[in-house]
Amino acid sequence: MSTEVKTSVLVAVGVIENAAGEIFICRRGESQHQAFKWEFPGGKVEAGETVAQALARELEEEIGIAVTACAPFMRIDHDYGDKRVTLDIHRVTAFTGEPHGREGQPSRWVPVSELHHYDFPAANRPIVAKLQSACEG
């Protein structure tokens, strides 16, 4: 028997909320891992970056906003079999700019109560559940 140690990829993920209580989501491209699934924007933390720095960089690159305030929300470890990820999720509580799919990816604002209608990667299930339970009070 062999023991395999699979390194986890650390990913900075942003839950971006507007004044109407909607969340901004994007659709992943065909050449990406978890192709065509909906996601909360974000990406891999690079060497020498903090998660908050990576989040700010990724959200500027992918959706054209500048984060001015964020708060830790939850952390999720998930093994897809082909890849292991650690999602470090922050709520983005203030930002400048209007989020849009800067890389041509489809995107939209969705009420929290409708998030479960979207096909997210399996790792995201606890995020949607926590957002919805917080809303139901």
Ligand SMILES: Nc1nc2c([nH]c(=O)n2[C@@H]2O[C@H](COP(=O)(O)OP(=O)(O)OP(=O)(O)O)[C@@H](O)[C@H]2O)c(=O)[nH]1
């Ligand atoms: N951004 C993002 N990634 C997620 C989510 N859920 C989830 O499992 N992931 C996984 O996290 C990993 C890294 O995210 P990413 O592909 O956005 O990284 P990136 O922007 O640096 O991508 P790149 O490799 O195209 O430069 C992927 O394997 C992706 O499947 C999510 O909600 N948002």
Ligand SMILES: [Mg+2]
């Ligand atoms: Mg990304």
